[in-house]
Amino acid sequence: MEKARVLVVDDEKEFVDLFVNRFNKRNVLALGAGSGPEALKTLQTEPVDVVVLDLKMPGMDGIETLKEIKKRHPLVEVIMLTGHGSVEAGLQGMGHGAYDFIMKPFNIEDLLVRINKARERKALNEKRQA
Amino acid sequence: MDTQGYGRLRRKIMTVTLVFSLVPLFALGFFVHLQFSKTYHEKIIRNLERAVDNRQKALDIFLDERVSQLKSLAYTHSYQQLSDPAQLNAIFNVVQTNSKSYVDMGVIDQNGEHVAYVGPFSLKRVNYKDEPWFHETMLKGQYVSDVFMGFRKFPHFIIAVMRREGDRTWILRATIDSEAFSSLVRGIHTGELGDAYLVNTEGVLQTPSRLAGPVMTKLSMPLPSPATAGNKDGTVIEERPVKDRTMIVGMAWLQRVPWLLVIMEDPKEELSALVRAQSIAAAMVAGGILLIITGAALTARSIINKLIKADREKAALDASLMQSSKMAALGKLAAGVAHEVNNPLTLIRESAGWIKDLLVDEDPEKMLHLEEIDVAANKIEMHVDRAKAVTHRMLGFGRRMEPMQENVSLNLLTDQTLKFLESEALHRNIEIIKRLDESIPNTTTDMAQIQQVILNILDNAIDAVGSNGAITVSTGKAEDGREIYVAIADTGCGIPKEKLNTIFDPFFTTKKVGEGTGLGLAICYGILEKLGGRVEVQSEEGKGSTFTIFLPVV
Numbered sequence: 273m274e275k276a277r278v279l280v281v282d283d284e285k286e287f288v289d290l291f292v293n294r295f296n297k298r299n300v301l302a303l304g305a306g307s308g309p310e311a312l313k314t315l316q317t318e319p320v321d322v323v324v325l326d327l328k329m330p331g332m333d334g335i336e337t338l339k340e341i342k343k344r345h346p347l348v349e350v351i352m353l354t355g356h357g358s359v360e361a362g363l364q365g366m367g368h369g370a371y372d373f374i375m376k377p378f379n380i381e382d383l384l385v386r387i388n389k390a391r392e393r394k395a396l397n398e399k400r401q402a
Numbered sequence: 403m404d405t406q407g408y409g410r411l412r413r414k415i416m417t418v419t420l421v422f423s424l425v426p427l428f429a430l431g432f433f434v435h436l437q438f439s440k441t442y443h444e445k446i447i448r449n450l451e452r453a454v455d456n457r458q459k460a461l462d463i464f465l466d467e468r469v470s471q472l473k474s475l476a477y478t479h480s481y482q483q484l485s486d487p488a489q490l491n492a493i494f495n496v497v498q499t500n501s502k503s504y505v506d507m508g509v510i511d512q513n514g515e516h517v518a519y520v521g522p523f524s525l526k527r528v529n530y531k532d533e534p535w536f537h538e539t540m541l542k543g544q545y546v547s548d549v550f551m552g553f554r555k556f557p558h559f560i561i562a563v564m565r566r567e568g569d570r571t572w573i574l575r576a577t578i579d580s581e582a583f584s585s586l587v588r589g590i591h592t593g594e595l596g597d598a599y600l601v602n603t604e605g606v607l608q609t610p611s612r613l614a615g616p617v618m619t620k621l622s623m624p625l626p627s628p629a630t631a632g633n634k635d636g637t638v639i640e641e642r643p644v645k646d647r648t649m650i651v652g653m654a655w656l657q658r659v660p661w662l663l664v665i666m667e668d669p670k671e672e673l674s675a676l677v678r679a680q681s682i683a684a685a686m687v688a689g690g691i692l693l694i695i696t697g698a699a700l701t702a703r704s705i706i707n708k709l710i711k712a713d714r715e716k717a718a719l720d721a722s723l724m725q726s727s728k729m730a731a732l733g734k735l736a737a738g739v740a741h742e743v744n745n746p747l748t749l750i751r752e753s754a755g756w757i758k759d760l761l762v763d764e765d766p767e768k769m770l771h772l773e774e775i776d777v778a779a780n781k782i783e784m785h786v787d788r789a790k791a792v793t794h795r796m797l798g799f800g801r802r803m804e805p806m807q808e809n810v811s812l813n814l815l816t817d818q819t820l821k822f823l824e825s826e827a828l829h830r831n832i833e834i835i836k837r838l839d840e841s842i843p844n845t846t847t848d849m850a851q852i853q854q855v856i857l858n859i860l861d862n863a864i865d866a867v868g869s870n871g872a873i874t875v876s877t878g879k880a881e882d883g884r885e886i887y888v889a890i891a892d893t894g895c896g897i898p899k900e901k902l903n904t905i906f907d908p909f910f911t912t913k914k915v916g917e918g919t920g921l922g923l924a925i926c927y928g929i930l931e932k933l934g935g936r937v938e939v940q941s942e943e944g945k946g947s948t949f950t951i952f953l954p955v956v
Contacts, residue, residue, distance in 0.1 A: 290755075355745050376744045
């Protein structure tokens with residue numbers, strides 16, 4: 273199986289950088305984006321399996337970005353990242369088509385498991401469409 | 403309001419009530435008393451007036467009768483007939499059969515010679531020529547004397563009538579039994595303290611007086627003018643002091659003789675009925691006052707008690723409102739802080755993770771402190787996890803989540819929750835005593851959240867006991883039947899009194915740094931508030947604490 277392609281979207285650049293570095297080290301092709309619009313732009317050119325999307329961002333927030341992603345790239349799976357600790361926000365995201373949500377600070381191995389599962393689902397959906 | 407304030411208010415209510423009820427009562431009592439005594443006084447005076455009037459008339463009639471009787475005798479009999487002692491005796495006896503008013507009777511000729519006499523005294527042949535009454539009679543034709551001693555040396559008075567028979571003038575004279583006359587004056591005394599007597603123009607007693615003395619005593623009291631005699635309303639009523647008493651005195655001049663009839667009455671005696679009535683009224687007023695005072699006191703007390711109760715309820719409500727608004731504010735603050743802290747925590751954790759990732763690639767030979775760096779990175783991760791536990795609990799505390807609505811058996815829930823901690827309790831040699839009331843109804847609430855509350859409190863109980871002790875868990879129904887409860891009593895260290903108010907505040911903890919977040923009870927409080935329940939604490943330092951969780955039955 274080829275490497276999972278993951279796009280992480282967060283307004284905090286340091287976090288995005290760390291995330292990209294760490295996932296690249298774990299046999300994942302990770303890309304980063306600093307905002308919703310930037311993520312959408314990346315998605316137009318790069319094939320991405322899973323988007324890890326921060327819920328709270330200035331400007332276009334997580335939910336709006338999620339809606340837009342789901343509209344333009346329905347097959348791309350999204351995992352919401354929330355620092356709010358509230359299940360509500362996570363559930364709201366899931367209501368808009370997110371695959372899962374995870375609370376900050378997270379365990380990287382745990383997130384990796386979820387990413388892989390999301391990617392499997394995406395593969396399944398692609399197969400069904402084909 | 404403090405105790406003093408309540409006391410003041412109570413006194414104020416009492417005073418107002420008493421003034422408004424006692425003043426009319428007193429006014430009414432005083433008015434009734436005034437009217438009653440006035441009426442009674444008037445009645446006494448009218449009675450006295452009538453008595454004086456009647457007595458005066460009776461006396462006048464008595465004297466008139468005597469005079470006319472003597473006149474009849476004198477004019478129906480000749481001098482010859484009456485100067486014969488035997489005949490005079492016979493006539494005297496006939497007169498006396500009707501009334502024993504006379505003591506004796508005599509005939510006196512124009513020279514003052516006592517020619518005939520019937521009576522108990524030996525007055526025959528006494529000459530009255532120089533006596534003042536003799537001249538009066540000869541002058542006026544008839545005469546009623548004042549009381550005098552006369553020849554008999556005994557107080558008496560006489561009635562004399564004169565007849566001219568041809569060229570002879572003679573006088574028929576009779577002595578009035580002063581005893582009979584006096585009794586007529588005295589009549590029926592109105593009371594034991596009253597008095598009645600006759601007095602002449604010089605103030606000399608004509609009949610004995612009980613208070614002033616025997617007959618012939620000279621009185622010093624002022625007499626009303628004799629000019630009033632003969633007037634229709636000749637009766638004079640006045641009050642005057644007699645022997646350190648105030649008497650009501652009624653006076654009237656007789657019409658036949660210049661004698662003043664005096665009748666005295668002691669108003670105190672006459673008023674005894676009034677006094678009795680007044681003392682009954684006074685007793686009733688006193689009873690009324692007592693009743694009013696009792697009523698006012700009871701009313702004031704009941705008002706104050708209601709006020710105290712209302713104030714207490716208000717204070718309790720204020721306190722609970724303050725507590726819940728404090729909780730809401732702290733919840734928001736906690737959630738905000740946690741959220742802001744979470745992002746840097748994530749970065750710290752990821753950075754440490756990155757270090758660990760990178761260390762994997764390093765050559766252990768070339769790196770001097772590789773192992774130590776790895777340990778340090780692990781420690782960073784570990785402590786971030788600790789911080790994460792805090793922030794997640796803070797977020798949990800601040801979260802306003804819609805509670806679930808499930809049918810919950812509190813007994814079952816308690817039982818299940820106890821299972822989580824059984825091994826821990828066993829390990830610490832803590833006995834768990836269950837006293838579950840099987841009759842309590844189920845309620846609708848959020849099972850998971852209630853479990854969290856029970857778990858938190860049980861956890862605290864185990865920590866409070868430490869080891870070797872007991873925890874008693876009991877369930878039951880509250881007294882009013884609208885709540886069920888689970889009570890968790892431990893034999894632990896207890897909570898100092900001054901800390902009881904703060905144990906539900908967030909971040910209040912007695913545990914060592916790192917062992918507790920101080921959020922457990924705050925979360926419990928928040929959960930119960932959201933679910934319509936409440937939690938109560940009783941604690942005695944050194945003996946243990948009891949936390950009772952109340953849930954509404956719905």
